[in-house]
Amino acid sequence: MKVLIIDDEVQSRNALRVAVQQSGQALQICGEAGSVVQATELIDALQPGLLLLDIRLGDGNGFDIIEKASWKNFQVIFLSAYSEYAVNAFRVHALDYLLKPINTEELRISLSRALQQQPASQQPYWEDLLSSLKPSHEKIGFAAAEGIHLVDQRDILFCEADNNYSRIRLANGEQIYIAKTLKELEVQLGAKGFLRIHKSYIVNLLHVKKYLHTDDGTLVLSDGSSIPVSHRKKGMVLNLLSGYIS
Template sequence: MLKAIIIDDEPDCVQLLALQLNEHCPQVQVLAQLTSPEEGLRAIRNLEPDVVFLDVEMPRMNGFQLLEQLDDIPFSLIFVTAYNEFALRAFRFSALDYLLKPLSVSHLTEAVRKAEKRHRIDQRQLDLLRFQLKEGQYPSKIAVPFQTGVVFVELKELVYCEADSNYTKLFLSNGKNYLLSKTLREVQEVLEERNFLRVHRQYLINLDHIKMYHKGDGSYLVMTGDVSIPVAKNQKDRLVQKFGWL
């Protein structure tokens, strides 16, 4: 049984989330429903929850300021937000779980499933998220969660991404690679505005790492590390738009 606390300054949102958890997530026991961030902070310290559902924007003390009051974050954290698409990309960059208002039952059950695995929050993930939301720009890194923690990958070192069923393999210029529990489409949504391009149904590339382009029926790119990446016919025009030299 997961012990949960809900902290959101909107009473209707708190009540709705509690009702949905009760109906769709029987493994979750809601210990407290709070609309005051100060009361939420006290509840976290006193009740020691397994998971906290936390609104980002609240009066007097926002979600980040609340977390700064804690010496440690030993619980799973799920942000609840009504942010726009840019901000949602920020959550994806930081690999932090979030629920978008109005709440979706399927997203809620998936977030709870992840919370059951008790992945520990890395402070750098919060710093990454806060930087994007505050500065309104993308960072130079992306957080990649794995079984025992989180690794932070410099985007300039990421050569290409390869689809692997419901996962994505990330290949770096230093020869390292990581397996991300996201589909390539999800990764594309995060990186497509950071000089990355989907050139094939199976590949997303970093345009800065292209070394050579081979034309013909079987067009392909040679990337850093001399890796060959096929180019789909319907993606050639997008390369032309990016470079103008094909």
């Protein structure tokens, strides 16, 4: 099986190359890429069967590559320096999802799994994945005491914990109180572009306008709301936001 390594850090590509070569698997490294543009060109030219794909690249992300490439008959092992960026979607669709720094034994197991599976066609698989990750205007239902609210997901600013209840704050100023914990909401919203940044808050990433270096950090949303970032979540948030800096 031909393997294409895609990572914007030279040191990471070198480490992956050595790990693949020493894995003992029947794999051939056919090329390496450090950007969305380069990776797309190499996929169509080399037609690899497996991508070792960094999620966040300097000129985009791994899903841009999958969408733009004409050749899609490949499996993917996603690589990431942080664990909570659309993790639910990755785990549903990916062959595997490995955190950096990459553990060589975990990578060897993932490579072995790729060789064992090798499905005939991946086209429907990737169409399903891309569809699940694209921003949409789909309605999200919330059951409240007065009835069921159907809300456009783009209209949600953030969710705030209130003991065993949660408060949904909308862009128009409306608030919805529901009998769900924030943990339950995290499961419901985690694959839709929402991020748990604090024990008391989940934010809609579409509305994040600014990060401020106050205490462990503060996110400023499109309506001017200031949402604190917990110390435990600070590294993950900074890693995610750094992907937008050119």
